[in-house]
Amino acid sequence: MVKASGNAGMAPARVPGPACRINALPNDILHRALSHMDALQVVQTGVLSRRWRGLGPATRRQFHGMADTGTARERDVLFKAFVNRFLMLLPILNNMESLVTAPVLVGTGGIQVDNGAEYSIILTNLKLGEWCLEENFYGLIVFLGNSPTLVELTLKFIQGGYQSTAGRFLGKLGEI
Amino acid sequence: MAAPESGDGNNGAARMVTLISSDNTRFEVEAAAASLSQTLQLTILDGGGGGGDGIPLPNVDSATLSKVLEYCIKHAPAAANGGAPNATAVDRAELERFDNEFVNIDQSVLYSLIMAAHNLEIEGLQSLVAKKVADMIKGKSPMEIRRTLGFPDPTPEEQAEMNAHMLEYGWAYE
Numbered sequence: 001m002v003k004a005s006g007n008a009g010m011a012p013a014r015v016p017g018p019a020c021r022i023n024a025l026p027n028d029i030l031h032r033a034l035s036h037m038d039a040l041q042v043v044q045t046g047v048l049s050r051r052w053r054g055l056g057p058a059t060r061r062q063f064h065g066m067a068d069t070g071t072a073r074e075r076d077v078l079f080k081a082f083v084n085r086f087l088m089l090l091p092i093l094n095n096m097e098s099l100v101t102a103p104v105l106v107g108t109g110g111i112q113v114d115n116g117a118e119y120s121i122i123l124t125n126l127k128l129g130e131w132c133l134e135e136n137f138y139g140l141i142v143f144l145g146n147s148p149t150l151v152e153l154t155l156k157f158i159q160g161g162y163q164s165t166a167g168r169f170l171g172k173l174g175e176i
Numbered sequence: 177m178a179a180p181e182s183g184d185g186n187n188g189a190a191r192m193v194t195l196i197s198s199d200n201t202r203f204e205v206e207a208a209a210a211s212l213s214q215t216l217q218l219t220i221l222d223g224g225g226g227g228g229d230g231i232p233l234p235n236v237d238s239a240t241l242s243k244v245l246e247y248c249i250k251h252a253p254a255a256a257n258g259g260a261p262n263a264t265a266v267d268r269a270e271l272e273r274f275d276n277e278f279v280n281i282d283q284s285v286l287y288s289l290i291m292a293a294h295n296l297e298i299e300g301l302q303s304l305v306a307k308k309v310a311d312m313i314k315g316k317s318p319m320e321i322r323r324t325l326g327f328p329d330p331t332p333e334e335q336a337e338m339n340a341h342m343l344e345y346g347w348a349y350e
Contacts, residue, residue, distance in 0.1 A: 021284065021287040021326075022287065022309075022325050022326070024287070025290060026294070028294070029290055029306065030309075032302065032303070032306040033307075033310045033313075034310070035306070036306055036307045037313065041310075041313060044313075044321065045313060045321065046341045047318035047319075047322060047338050047342065048325065049327070049334070050337065053341060
């Protein structure tokens, strides 16, 4: 009972184990744990149970100062607004010494870029990659929805690679 | 005439408070350490927990409380410096080493610690244990995640739902 180690190796089929413990945790705590993961991993926790699949839409980040929004459509619009702002940042970042990493940081409620420009976006550990460029940005939206304790955003650009990424964003944005 | 109550750790002798676990074990710690708990902070500011009184914590057993206090004692000096902006790299590295070691524990202990950190509202510890849970999940395949967290093998019905989920988010499972 006290010892429950080695659970990664051997699956105690049908024996109530640590699962009971993790499932006994309130949503607040699970959201906090999810906020340390990237969107890909957050989505993958959906294999655990209905409850875990439901953790996504249950809470949503305030985004651009707007209150929680109910529908997928609204979130979609919000996210596209985010991408627009993200693209607006590109020229600024472009002028910075290093294109490879441009950390962008935050107190509460705002992003401060080196030149002093402020953006009201609150996120962290957001990794933009091909996988998150789904038609409806669902992966990113799930990520935002599961990140109630976000305090920091780090944008990373891969040298020479970001243009195609931006291009893909633009392609999607063209549909709005 | 002196007003030792109002000192914020600048007094000669640090003020002590007593915490009482659910199984009636008494722990005497510096008020500064116990005050990392938002829940306890006000009580302590009001002068509670001193003398023979003690603050009862009916939701935390002695094993867990002892672990929680180990964290608080370690982190109290840095917290007193307002997040230690002038902490040396060595100090920070030491805290990081301590934190990594601290959560290198059995899942059953971890879950007790998570609940205690939550109930006592100890921000740093809440963050640390949440990150530990995240780390247990990171970089694992779906079945590995289930096993790590101790989920039983899925029933056929659950398996069907899992499959539907994985199909819906195919991009996350490539």
